[in-house]
Amino acid sequence: MPEPFETQLDMTEALAPAAGGGGPMAASGTDALRGGGPPRTRRRMPWRREIRTGGLPGGRGLWSDAWHDLRRNPVFIVSALVILFLVTIAIWPQAIADGNPYQGNLAKAQEGPAPGHPFGYDLQGRDVYTRTVYGARASITVGICATAGAALLGSLLGGLAGFFGGWWDALLSRLADVFFGIPILLGGLVFLSVVTSGSVWPVVGFIVLLGWPQISRIARGSVVTVKQHDYVQAARALGAGSGRTLLRHIAPNAVAPVIVVATIALGTYIALEATLSFLGVGLKPPTVSWGIDISSASAQIRNAPHMLLWPAGALSVTVLAFIMLGDAVRDALDPRLR
Amino acid sequence: MGRYVLRRVLQMVPVFIGSTFLIFFMVYALGDPVAALFGDKAPDPATAARIREDLYLDEPLWSQYVHYMGQVFSGDFGTAFNGQPVTELMAGAFPVTLRLTVVAVVFEMALGVTLGVLSGLRRGRGLDTSVLLLTLVVVSIPTFVSGTVLQYLFGVEWGLARPSVSPEAPFAQLLLPGVVLGLVSLAYTTRLTRTSVVENARADYVRTAVAKGLPRHRIVTRHLLRNSLIPVVTFLGTDIGALMGGAIVTERIFNIHGVGYQLYQGILRQNSPTVVGFVTILVIVFLVANLLVDLLYAVLDPRIRYA
């Protein structure tokens, strides 16, 4: 990825509204020269702040700053376009594949590409191209629904734990530890092996169940950090209630890390679903899934590699697109990681 | 130090109980262990009743769990589907998986840290960009895809490795499976090391080291590297869980008779003692490994106190 050297606000600074634009040092004019000013905090890149204090016209906020960055980031543009395409064919596969993913012609089993069938045929003589297109639906549905569920549940529980602390925080942390104690693939095998339905929903439910602790840890840590910022303390001192403080002052500033982690998790959840389907416990036929197709293709890799190539390629590109998107979003929201 | 370890071990107890109970709940409450024992045949009612009694299946779940744990701690993990004691399966399987994991960890740490440091020091240059791209691609290819493809290429096409590992599973045969297992983690290790190096490279203490007139290699090896390894070590703790999960896939592809293979068989045949027994041990391994990683962490970073 191209990573130009650029000046930018530290995320911590950008989070604090007081540090935008002119900056406190500049606003107080010669205050700093009197020697009575507060000791400055540690400066990782002195030039960065010094230039900033010079007073850039119109200080941008974290979000518009991030958006400004994203629009210029080719990684973001490419991955967003790929994801847009994937979501489109997940909703409307007929748009680019007019065949039937379930119907096969056994006479053509494992045959290579033919006119009108660019990816060839699978073991049951079904068109690999059509099945690859239709497979997007399962992966995208699982990825988006599981991430949404885990992110909502995780940030709600983690956010409340971080904000209120006390026994609820302790209990939640221990609970998260319990879920962390089980490797996710292992839990998936055990949990899903007793489920007979082959649809996406048990898989989504399971990923939410084991995925929320990761988000909740991030959300908790983020809320705890933001809570200590002066402007939140100030809001509380001015008599803002808990609800208002949490929603108006903390949530908007604490949500950035959650978004970053959730976007990256989306890609890994899609890979997880495919792995579980590969192992025979995730999605099951007749659901069309890349994982299932790769599993049946892996036995035939010697005589029909095209059966493996296309669904595996589609899966990898999908995962790659979401991970790249998460990467770009993280770079935009947290420039310190550049 | 001693007190810290003791405290950590005590903290592990509720997590251990919680995790194993969760698995126990999934297997015993959601599945039907008795029906599973008989496979497709309908069980003889008298036998079924006797088995239910043996396994305390008529008692409440927590009581079943307590009985089960009682047996486990006296060394009885029950019987596997083929009539072998589960402990025998374990004795055969764990050394194999341990070897596999060692190959994976050595591979991902040695190569990952090296690549991460090199690209972190050359931030924004050609090497850095290609390493970053490569890691993204590697992360995006799930283990079961890379495993299948590499097995085909190395094992069948080029004949450089055995496509299927023998039951004894010596180190030499585990090289390719170990690399497959560690591949995704390798990408994470590389990226994490790189980020950490980039961040530490502009830390004030590095600037001090430059101002002291130290040669570059000394600044990197003595000042930068140790600070940069701290987050990598933390990652190793969580990664052990991922490797244990990944072993199920890798062992399936390469037909390695390790923990993942036995667990997979146990799950397929719905043999509850095998599944719960293996998972119990894995949870213990995971917790102990994390404790060791935390101790290592404290060795690397003197600011962490054993309190």
Add this chain to the structure above:
Amino acid sequence: MTRLLDVQDLRVEFRTRDGVAEALGGVSYAVDAGRTLAVLGESGSGKSVSAQAVMGILDSPPASVTGGQVLFHGRDLLTMSPRERRSVRGAAMAMIFQDALSALNPVLTVGAQLAEMYEVHRGTSRKDARARAVELMDRVRIPAAKARVDDYPHQFSGGMRQRIMIAMAIALEPELIIADEPTTALDVTVQAQVMDLLDELRREYAMGLILITHDLGVVADVADSIAVMYAGRIMETAPVQELYRRPAHPYTRGLLDSIPRVDHQGKELYAIKGLPPSLLSVPTGCPFHPRCPRAQEICRTERPPLYEVPDVTDTAAPGRASACHFWKDELDA
């Protein structure tokens, strides 16, 4: 008196996302052996950047030196080979940073970080270097030095940590020390102790000292001369007493007037109106003109050179200069 360091027309640029920032736009100052020069300025005035450029520790990229000379004993440091430059750093000139907690390596003992100076520059054995480290800690008056040599930076108080930084700087008895706001991060009560220690060691080893600071109070006590910086440029240079008595630049006067004084109690404190400029777009002409009470048309259009200011009171201390078209009027005001 021998000229130790002569900085001439030093220019540094930062390439940023929003454009090229002119962090130093031709800075000149000089330090004589055994003397103290205070470089005074607000944040963003370029005082730290100039120190880092002299030391050769700028983050580059994004920073790059685009012009000028840094003459050390008459030799230009900027044209030396990296190897030569490195042998100067730490040995002939050393630096003290503002925040010792982040400037010391958190995972190495202070003893190891001190001993390293001898091991690398002098090839001293590990055992001897360690003994020298203990001596150094004694020298900067760290109590129980022998027992604390194996402690880590976080185990010391802020004042003690800054003493360790000082010890590290004087380890090889350099001719020049650059101290970048050495007391800013410390408690007020400790500030004076650390400053006194630094001044005492400077006298003892006859070292030159560049003291980067924004604190006019510190300057008066220890400095021989002052360079006032604003927006990456020198506004005025003068012997310290001269500058306090009769500033030759409106900016300097503004700074002096904004010091709170006991005898002015009850009166409103003076403040220079306006804000310092962005380094991305330094005003044309005199960079201070938008805020200057004395500004005329010429200040907007013509950048004032450093006018030499003839010494009126003390013929033995030349080197006064002011970057103001109306320095004469300011001097007589």
